[in-house]
Amino acid sequence: MPSGLVKVTEGTTDLLVPESYCRGGPGTRTGEVFYNKQMEFGRDVSVMFGREVLQEGQRILDGLAASGARGLRMANECGIRADFMLNDRDLRAAVLMKQNAELNSLGHVAVLCRDLRALLAEEQFDYIDVDPFGTPVDFIDSAIMSCRNRGVVAITATDTAPLYGTYAKTCLRRYGALSSRSPFAHETGLRILIGFAVREAAKHDRAVEPLLCYHTDHYFRCHLRIVNGASRADAALRHLGFLFYDAKTLGRKVVESRDKKGTAGPLWLGPIISKELVRRMRATGDLATSARCSRALEVWKEEADMPPMFFLMDELARRTKLAPPRSDEFVEYLREGGAKASRTHFDPKGIKTDLTAAQLMQRYRRFAKRKRS
Numbered sequence: 050m051p052s053g054l055v056k057v058t059e060g061t062t063d064l065l066v067p068e069s070y071c072r073g074g075p076g077t078r079t080g081e082v083f084y085n086k087q088m089e090f091g092r093d094v095s096v097m098f099g100r101e102v103l104q105e106g107q108r109i110l111d112g113l114a115a116s117g118a119r120g121l122r123m124a125n126e127c128g129i130r131a132d133f134m135l136n137d138r139d140l141r142a143a144v145l146m147k148q149n150a151e152l153n154s155l156g157h158v159a160v161l162c163r164d165l166r167a168l169l170a171e172e173q174f175d176y177i178d179v180d181p182f183g184t185p186v187d188f189i190d191s192a193i194m195s196c197r198n199r200g201v202v203a204i205t206a207t208d209t210a211p212l213y214g215t216y217a218k219t220c221l222r223r224y225g226a227l228s229s230r231s232p233f234a235h236e237t238g239l240r241i242l243i244g245f246a247v248r249e250a251a252k253h254d255r256a257v258e259p260l261l262c263y264h265t266d267h268y269f270r271c272h273l274r275i276v277n278g279a280s281r282a283d284a285a286l287r288h289l290g291f292l293f294y295d296a297k298t299l300g301r302k303v304v305e306s307r308d309k310k311g312t313a314g315p316l317w318l319g320p321i322i323s324k325e326l327v328r329r330m331r332a333t334g335d336l337a338t339s340a341r342c343s344r345a346l347e348v349w350k351e352e353a354d355m356p357p358m359f360f361l362m363d364e365l366a367r368r369t370k371l372a373p374p375r376s377d378e379f380v381e382y383l384r385e386g387g388a389k390a391s392r393t394h395f396d397p398k399g400i401k402t403d404l405t406a407a408q409l410m411q412r413y414r415r416f417a418k419r420k421r422s
């Protein structure tokens with residue numbers, strides 16, 4: 050074992066990583082090659098996604114690869130013969146990913162040590178993974194330009210405080226969008242990030258189709274299909290809008306502009322999960338977090354065709370002064386009454402529905418009182 054390194058296993062892939070690797074939370078730059086154990090769920094999702102979406106012979110780039118964890122897992126576990134490439138501008142990272150490739154008998158995986166933006170300016174890929182420290186805004190434009198027609202750009206963002214609305218000014222500078230604090234701020238943040246990618250793509254007459262976008266732990270993750278065509282780009286732009294949240298009535302309303310305090314946007318108001326795709330994805334037993342993946346797939350399937358934004362059981366309880374029943378029971382009750390309703394991955398106490406806030410509160414009162422008696 051090279052000194053200062055330890056071996057960890059994720060899925061069926063072995064990785065040498067620095068001894069002092071991050072075991073949980075967002076992780077910080079330590080000066081060593083970065084590896085965060087907590088992100089193994091996200092890498093499992095990349096493997097499940099890759100098994101369904103990647104194709105033989107494609108050019109697949111893990112653009113900010115660090116130890117190579119994500120790209121090597123995809124090369125090793127997706128079962129696809131393709132040109133896998135790992136890149137990191139840090140030479141120590143490039144040396145470590147080479148060792149990790151050999152450790153897994155993946156000598157054919159190419160290792161590059163370039164600035165990602167320079168690499169993207171020169172070459173084209175079918176899949177580009179952008180997993181930076183903090184915000185991905187520096188790389189989104191170049192990744193979209195370098196992506197082949199109908200290819201995928203997969204983005205991680207860990208700059209959650211600006212996107213949640215805690216640092217709204219930073220969000221405005223970075224994403225050209227206002228974030229706002231609300232019970233559903235995690236979803237607003239994700240939709241601001243997608244909206245930003247949609248606008249970046251539109252500049253180049255390209256459209257973004259969200260395939261699987263989610264929030265978990267301390268990060269956002271988007272898998273976006275990039276499609277050529279000015280009219281498709283225009284159609285994607287039509288899914289952008291602003292959202293006003295009224296804490297008094299709990300109302301969530303799509304509005305024309307961001308003039309009113311409490312409005313977030315521009316943000317993406319279209320679908321964020323392809324139901325057809327998540328139906329095909331499988332949480333197989335060889336994944337590192339297969340039970341968690343299976344639960345996530347169930348919820349993603351449920352919420353895929355629900356309207357944007359969710360309600361929290363706690364805000365309904367506060368507003369009605371009635372203790373919250375179990376959210377899954379309430380979802381069932383709403384469905385029995387003919388409404389559309391589902392759980393949401395954004396929050397275990399969140400529910401999505403096509404009812405207005407007023408209609409929802411009326412049903413909540415009825416149900417909570419019935420449960421009490």
Ligand SMILES: C[S@@+](CC[C@H](N)C(=O)[O-])C[C@H]1O[C@@H](n2cnc3c(N)ncnc32)[C@H](O)[C@@H]1O
Nearest residue numbers: 113114115118119137138139164165180181182
């Ligand atoms: C958060 S880490 C990537 C983690 C990795 N994807 C994983 O799953 O473990 C970000 C990496 O991006 C690299 N990096 C930052 N800016 C870069 C740039 N402009 N070009 C290439 N690599 C860069 C850093 O050296 C660092 O290793």
